[in-house]
Amino acid sequence: MKNIIENIVSTNKSATRYLYKTHPDLWNVIVETTSFLPKDAKPKQRVWHILNEVYERPTCPITNKFVKWHENRYLETANVKAARIKQYQEGRVAIHNPEVKAKADESNRRTAAEGRRKKPTLTLDIIQQRVEKSKQTCIERYGVDNGSKTFKAREKIYNERVKQGCTPRERRSKRRLYYDKVWRYTEQSWKDHFNNINPSRLDRSKNALDHIYSIQQGFRDSIDPKIIGHWTNLQVIGLVENSTKGMRCDKSKQQLLEDYNKYTHEI
Numbered sequence: 001m002k003n004i005i006e007n008i009v010s011t012n013k014s015a016t017r018y019l020y021k022t023h024p025d026l027w028n029v030i031v032e033t034t035s036f037l038p039k040d041a042k043p044k045q046r047v048w049h050i051l052n053e054v055y056e057r058p059t060c061p062i063t064n065k066f067v068k069w070h071e072n073r074y075l076e077t078a079n080v081k082a083a084r085i086k087q088y089q090e091g092r093v094a095i096h097n098p099e100v101k102a103k104a105d106e107s108n109r110r111t112a113a114e115g116r117r118k119k120p121t122l123t124l125d126i127i128q129q130r131v132e133k134s135k136q137t138c139i140e141r142y143g144v145d146n147g148s149k150t151f152k153a154r155e156k157i158y159n160e161r162v163k164q165g166c167t168p169r170e171r172r173s174k175r176r177l178y179y180d181k182v183w184r185y186t187e188q189s190w191k192d193h194f195n196n197i198n199p200s201r202l203d204r205s206k207n208a209l210d211h212i213y214s215i216q217q218g219f220r221d222s223i224d225p226k227i228i229g230h231w232t233n234l235q236v237i238g239l240v241e242n243s244t245k246g247m248r249c250d251k252s253k254q255q256l257l258e259d260y261n262k263y264t265h266e267i
Contacts, residue, residue, distance in 0.1 A: 001029060002050055009047070017043050035221040045069045062086055062164070085164065098203055178219045185229025186211070193231035200236075208233050208242035216247045223256070232259040 004026060008015050020027040020043070034046040036056060049055065057066050060078035062085050067075045077083040111117040117189070135145040142150050162168050170178065190197060190209065197202070197209075211218075211233055218228040227233065235257060251259075 001026070001033075005030075005047055005050055016047050019043060019047075021212045042069065044072060048072070123198065141256070175219055178225060179215055181209070181225035182215050182229045185226050186234065189229055189231040189234060196231050197234045198236045202236045204236065206239065207236050208239050210237050210242050210245065212251050213246045213249045213253070217249050221253060223253070227256065230260050230263070232263055 008019070008023070014020065017038055019030070030046050030050060033043065033055070034049050037046060037049070058074045059065060060076075060082050062065050062082035063078045065078040067078055069075075077086055108117060139145050144150055147153055158166075158169075167176075172180070189266070198204075211228060212235055213223075213228065213233050215228055218225070235253075
């Protein structure tokens, strides 16, 4: 059957859609062989399965849902979100470093000057006002300045990560849970106190965000994760320096607590 279909298609690529008229017996066999497909499956879709000797519907490697047929092929994933996850898993996601961003900004300015791109009508002041208004509204409604910080949102993100293979909390070690808490505070400190942590604007893709008093030692000393992840315990150093530093602490426990308490007393 495969050879017959190949001969028919080789002479006329549009012949597939009319097989039910030109070769009714062959078409009945094709439909029966591809009975695992929906009744409204395209003739080209059914023929594709015969020619490629695939006798089941392809599924998305991320969601395990059936992927859609598009013109003459199957899509690789079920949706855009799954496609992005697949890219991350395969290491195909490009890192937008400052050079790439500068090139994109220059392109935007050039196309705007040439009249090929509309100039932005919003000023930086208006954008900043809208951001502040959005934060204030979020605080009034949910008690946080960003909807992603709410318990419901964080639980939703957590459940999705578990579906993707993340280890559930109940199966994590105390050490792992401690590290998770520290990094949650660390990332928040990076957002809220970027200027204090990285005044030289070092590229994080080429440098490392380091805990001056190491997380490992903080776990051993039973120090509150909030203190280890606080901005007063963070610095940006080179990748090589960070690798050789390992678990070394570049400040004492006393200095760690003094720096944290000094900041909390100031505010």
